Amino acid sequence: MRRAMSKQDYTSMWEGLGIDVEAHEGLLGVLGQGYQDVFLSQENRPAGMAYLDFVISEIHGLRIQELMDAKEQGRSVIGTFCLYVPEEIILATDGVCVGLCAGADIGAQAAEQVLPRNTCALIKSFVGFKLAKLCPYVEACDLVIGETTCDGKKKAYEIFNDFKETFVIETPHMKSPQSMALWQSEIRRLAEKIEGTTGKTITPEKLRAAVRTVNAKRKALHRLNALRQATPSPISGRDALLINQAQFYDDPIRFTEKINALCDELDERVAGRVGVAPADAPRVLVSGCPMAAPNWKVPFLIEKNGAVIVGEESCVGERGTRNLVDESGSTRDDMLERIANRYLDIDCACFTPNTEREDHIVEMARHYRADGVIHYAIQFCGPYTIEFHKVADALKREGIPLLGLETDYGTEDAQQLETRVQAFLEVLRQ
Amino acid sequence: MRRAMSKQDYTSMWEGLGIDVEAHEGLLGVLGQGYQDVFLSQENRPAGMAYLDFVISEIHGLRIQELMDAKEQGRSVIGTFCLYVPEEIILATDGVCVGLCAGADIGAQAAEQVLPRNTCALIKSFVGFKLAKLCPYVEACDLVIGETTCDGKKKAYEIFNDFKETFVIETPHMKSPQSMALWQSEIRRLAEKIEGTTGKTITPEKLRAAVRTVNAKRKALHRLNALRQATPSPISGRDALLINQAQFYDDPIRFTEKINALCDELDERVAGRVGVAPADAPRVLVSGCPMAAPNWKVPFLIEKNGAVIVGEESCVGERGTRNLVDESGSTRDDMLERIANRYLDIDCACFTPNTEREDHIVEMARHYRADGVIHYAIQFCGPYTIEFHKVADALKREGIPLLGLETDYGTEDAQQLETRVQAFLEVLRQ
Numbered sequence: 001m002r003r004a005m006s007k008q009d010y011t012s013m014w015e016g017l018g019i020d021v022e023a024h025e026g027l028l029g030v031l032g033q034g035y036q037d038v039f040l041s042q043e044n045r046p047a048g049m050a051y052l053d054f055v056i057s058e059i060h061g062l063r064i065q066e067l068m069d070a071k072e073q074g075r076s077v078i079g080t081f082c083l084y085v086p087e088e089i090i091l092a093t094d095g096v097c098v099g100l101c102a103g104a105d106i107g108a109q110a111a112e113q114v115l116p117r118n119t120c121a122l123i124k125s126f127v128g129f130k131l132a133k134l135c136p137y138v139e140a141c142d143l144v145i146g147e148t149t150c151d152g153k154k155k156a157y158e159i160f161n162d163f164k165e166t167f168v169i170e171t172p173h174m175k176s177p178q179s180m181a182l183w184q185s186e187i188r189r190l191a192e193k194i195e196g197t198t199g200k201t202i203t204p205e206k207l208r209a210a211v212r213t214v215n216a217k218r219k220a221l222h223r224l225n226a227l228r229q230a231t232p233s234p235i236s237g238r239d240a241l242l243i244n245q246a247q248f249y250d251d252p253i254r255f256t257e258k259i260n261a262l263c264d265e266l267d268e269r270v271a272g273r274v275g276v277a278p279a280d281a282p283r284v285l286v287s288g289c290p291m292a293a294p295n296w297k298v299p300f301l302i303e304k305n306g307a308v309i310v311g312e313e314s315c316v317g318e319r320g321t322r323n324l325v326d327e328s329g330s331t332r333d334d335m336l337e338r339i340a341n342r343y344l345d346i347d348c349a350c351f352t353p354n355t356e357r358e359d360h361i362v363e364m365a366r367h368y369r370a371d372g373v374i375h376y377a378i379q380f381c382g383p384y385t386i387e388f389h390k391v392a393d394a395l396k397r398e399g400i401p402l403l404g405l406e407t408d409y410g411t412e413d414a415q416q417l418e419t420r421v422q423a424f425l426e427v428l429r430q
Numbered sequence: 431m432r433r434a435m436s437k438q439d440y441t442s443m444w445e446g447l448g449i450d451v452e453a454h455e456g457l458l459g460v461l462g463q464g465y466q467d468v469f470l471s472q473e474n475r476p477a478g479m480a481y482l483d484f485v486i487s488e489i490h491g492l493r494i495q496e497l498m499d500a501k502e503q504g505r506s507v508i509g510t511f512c513l514y515v516p517e518e519i520i521l522a523t524d525g526v527c528v529g530l531c532a533g534a535d536i537g538a539q540a541a542e543q544v545l546p547r548n549t550c551a552l553i554k555s556f557v558g559f560k561l562a563k564l565c566p567y568v569e570a571c572d573l574v575i576g577e578t579t580c581d582g583k584k585k586a587y588e589i590f591n592d593f594k595e596t597f598v599i600e601t602p603h604m605k606s607p608q609s610m611a612l613w614q615s616e617i618r619r620l621a622e623k624i625e626g627t628t629g630k631t632i633t634p635e636k637l638r639a640a641v642r643t644v645n646a647k648r649k650a651l652h653r654l655n656a657l658r659q660a661t662p663s664p665i666s667g668r669d670a671l672l673i674n675q676a677q678f679y680d681d682p683i684r685f686t687e688k689i690n691a692l693c694d695e696l697d698e699r700v701a702g703r704v705g706v707a708p709a710d711a712p713r714v715l716v717s718g719c720p721m722a723a724p725n726w727k728v729p730f731l732i733e734k735n736g737a738v739i740v741g742e743e744s745c746v747g748e749r750g751t752r753n754l755v756d757e758s759g760s761t762r763d764d765m766l767e768r769i770a771n772r773y774l775d776i777d778c779a780c781f782t783p784n785t786e787r788e789d790h791i792v793e794m795a796r797h798y799r800a801d802g803v804i805h806y807a808i809q810f811c812g813p814y815t816i817e818f819h820k821v822a823d824a825l826k827r828e829g830i831p832l833l834g835l836e837t838d839y840g841t842e843d844a845q846q847l848e849t850r851v852q853a854f855l856e857v858l859r860q
């Protein structure tokens with residue numbers, strides 16, 4: 001079963017990368033079926049989503065071929081797991097930046113050979129994909145960059161490094177001037193490491209162009225998000241999430257063009273009051289842990305029960321894209337400093353205190369006129385599961401309804417989650 | 431049931447501190463019974479352990495009275511949760527430093543109102559003790575100091591701060607020069623905060639005296655540890671753990687005197703080949719998460735099955751005490767820098783990489799002539815449960831037998847743990 005996936009035969013490319021081709025075929029089958037159920041079954045989708053269908057159908061095919069072609073031309077492929085690794089620095093060496101966070105529980109059995117069972121699904125997934133030889137992205141990488149955001153990833157990178165070279169930068173956990181000094185020096189150290197790996201020098205010109213490229217991508221996503229303020233929403237939350245997921249894999253310039261074209265279409269939809277759900281559908285803001293592709297479980301449960309998701313307060317969403325890099329720097333050091341500043345502004349739950357995130361959730365709920373918030377946490381994710389208490393306090397103060405879900409990548413709890421989502425949507429409809 | 435606990439009536443003092451006296455009475459009953467079973471039932475204990483019996487019997491009584499008397503005299507009581515908070519700085523303001531990490535699951539139900547169920551038992555315990563009003567130490571504190579060592583504590587302090595003022599310092603997670611610069615500035619910031627709270631100035635003279643006091647305490651513990659190289663061991667691992675636990679509560683000068691007196695007695699025991707277990711008892715090194723009082727479950731299981739614990743690679747053990755502060759500084763800044771250096775040397779699993787810890791475990795196993803290592807991890811403790819994989823690799827390379835245990839503060843798994851311990855000791859006896 002490979003519906004929705006590429007018809008091309010990439011077997012020899014996968015074999016060359018050391019992929020377990022048979023197991024990988026199974027993965028693509030599951031992925032294709034999931035995509036069919038979650039995305040292609042939607043009615044009245046924007047025509048521009050055809051591009052995303054294509055991106056997903058070729059996510060382990062043509063896109064990997066593009067990476068191999070880039071490597072053939074002397075460009076490097078750098079893998080990252082987290083928002084705190086600046087794509088700008090990689091692009092400034094003509095490198096290709098790919099997000100490696102994984103959203104499927106394939107490989108979990110292999111991961112549990114080296115990680116505790118009580119590790120979050122995202123971490124088990126990226127380790128599992130590597131150990132089970134199922135991720136052509138990680139195999140295509142010349143270097144992988146880790147960070148010290150959470151205990152789970154920080155310590156898992158030590159083990160991952162035994163299988164794939166992983167360069168770790170220290171993300172601080174507070175936002176003092178001294179933490180910023182540490183972070184700026186880490187960003188400089190990263191730039192030097194990437195120069196060493198790629199054999200390219202980061203010039204001010206290259207860096208400026210990279211900053212503009214990534215800012216343009218973010219602006220296209222801002223435009224997409226703004227359109228979701230409309231009632232009815234012109235695009236489903238599932239499709240918006242998919243776009244946010246695809247940005248970690250796709251070529252940034254092409255992606256930006258396609259998203260802007262999609263937004264042109266959505267402009268027309270909004271003007272004509274064309275939506276994907278009835279105007280009275282409950283509007284939900286999803287907040288919490290990142291949903292890496294193909295983790296579509298919770299958004300699917302929410303929308304198949306008649307709600308529409310109008311925003312993602314997530315690393316794979318507005319938390320990850322809302323801030324731009326200040327484009328005013330002129331020297332390399334100036335620009336690296338501005339890049340560091342922008343990235344330390346991200347309000348990940350790894351920081352303490354992190355009241356900016358509470359404020360941002362409230363602000364998003366108001367801005368997108370959400371009827372309620374569904375907080376999504378991956379089981380065993382300490383930062384987000386503990387921060388939930390503060391989020392709940394903040395939303396209670398503002399009178400915004402909240403449902404907290406904690407789950408993993410399995411399907412065993414789907415019925416239980418759905419029952420809770422249905423009950424919550426009932427409340428929102430009242 | 432309050433066997434082994436003080437006969438004095440401290441009810442009015444506890445009431446004055448806002449303790450839930452009735453529930454607290456229950457806690458003391460459980461503690462007294464546990465102490466009877468784990469400690470007082472031992473045969474052939476050193477006579478010097480009578481002091482520790484007294485310390486424990488008065489741990490919520492006379493010692494709290496001493497804290498209240500100190501406060502009466504204008505001294506402050508500062509609570510800490512972690513090795514990374516330098517006791518020296520507190521002592522230099524004539525303050526009293528008390529360790530608040532808690533080792534009992536009383537209060538867990540209250541803690542789960544504000545924390546996820548999947549939080550480590552130690553964190554649930556310190557939050558639970560506060561919410562259930564069962565810890566006179568935290569109530570006696572003028573200020574509590576937290577740190578950013580692990581995700582769980584870092585985020586739990588945000589919630590804890592709603593109930594008790596908690597000042598958090600940033601512990602870095604790597605050991606680069608820039609991380610050290612951050613850490614040194616955090617230590618200076620802490621010193622200023624403690625000066626503010628206590629109203630006292632930290633002079634070089636006061637700081638030098640404090641450094642010597644804490645170093646002397648550590649040297650007494652080094653002396654104790656060295657005596658455990660002997661066969662038969664002159665003291666049980668349970669008693670050695672108790673001493674390591676008591677150091678976080680007791681007056682440091684009195685404690686040092688009493689431990690040195692105990693060591694005089696142990697010197698004689700070693701000379702006379704007097705031990706607490708037969709010379710052929712399996713010798714076990716315990717390594718892993720801290721065991722805060724009254725967390726005695728695993729050591730009790732190990733020793734009641736005929737082994738003797740000869741070392742603790744733990745925050746409540748040699749990891750916490752092995753390094754001394756360089757006493758050579760002359761100015762306040764010099765000394766604070768040396769203090770910072772000493773504390774950043776601690777090889778907590780919160781650091782990446784943390785190969786020093788693997789090396790130290792191997793070194794301790796050799797030094798104390800351990801037949802095997804039992805790795806103790808608190809369930810849901812990311813840093814230690816994940817680092818276990820690297821520890822296992824290191825011990826395998828060295829041919830040192832290893833048993834990994836993961837547990838919480840409950841008693842439900844005691845039988846299962848004991849069966850595994852028994853099987854491991856069988857292997858060591860072969």
